[in-house]
Amino acid sequence: xxxxxxxxxxxxxxxxxxxxxxxxxxxxxxxxxxxxxxxxxxxxxxxxxxxxxxxxxxxxxxxxxxxxxxxxxxxxxxxxxxxxxxxxxxxxxxxxxxxxxxxxxxxxxxxxxxxxxxxxxxx
Numbered sequence: 059x060x061x062x063x064x065x066x067x068x069x070x071x072x073x074x075x076x077x078x079x080x081x082x083x084x085x086x087x088x089x090x091x092x093x094x095x096x097x098x099x100x101x102x103x104x105x106x107x108x109x110x111x112x113x114x115x116x117x118x119x120x121x122x123x124x125x126x127x128x129x130x131x132x133x134x135x136x137x138x139x140x141x142x143x144x145x146x147x148x149x150x151x152x153x154x155x156x157x158x159x160x161x162x163x164x165x166x167x168x169x170x171x172x173x174x175x176x177x178x179x180x181x
Contacts, residue, residue, distance in 0.1 A: 064110075064111055065109070065110045065111055065112060065113075065114045065118075066112070066113055066114070066115075067106060067113075067114060067115045067118055067119070068113060068115045069097070071115050072104075072115065072119065073097065084096050084131065084132040084133060084161070085132040085133075085161075086133075087132065087133045087134065087135040087140060088108070088135060089105075089135035089138060089139070089140050090138050091108060092105050092106060092107055092108055092120060093105070093106040093108050094106070094133055094135065094140050095133075096133060096142070102122055102123060102124055102125065103122070103123050103125050103133075103140075103142065104119060104121070104122045104123075105119070105120040105121045105122075106118050106119060106120065107119075107120050125142060131143040131158045131159070131160060131161045131162060132161040134161070134162050134163065134164050134169065135164075136164040136169075141162065141164075141169060143158040143162055143171065154171075154173060156173035156174055156175050156176060157173055157174040158171060158172070158173050159172060159173060159174050160172040167181055168180060168181045169181075
């Protein structure tokens with residue numbers, strides 16, 4: 059890998075220059091050939107069509123959803139689904155009641171999740 063830039067998306071163009079992008083959210087994930095990122099400061103999640111060249115800001119955004127964005131746990135992609143854990147103890151709709159403090163992992167048909175009090179295997 060040579061580290062050559064193939065494409066880019068200008069987050070300032072999409073969300074404004076007043077955001078602190080050094081604290082933008084967690085690591086991106088790949089789901090069904092598309093990139094999904096959490097944009098913490100806007101409480102949103104965005105799907106991006108991967109590929110192309112140069113600045114693909116205008117054509118690459120597939121969707122945006124207003125959802126609680128994770129502060130600590132990276133999104134997890136599995137079987138075409140993206141799982142979003144926020145440190146305020148929610149899995150989008152299901153309440154865990156504890157802060158999720160680490161990135162979950164997908165193992166076989168399960169998710170392994172660590173909170174501030176427990177370690178879970180969810181199926």
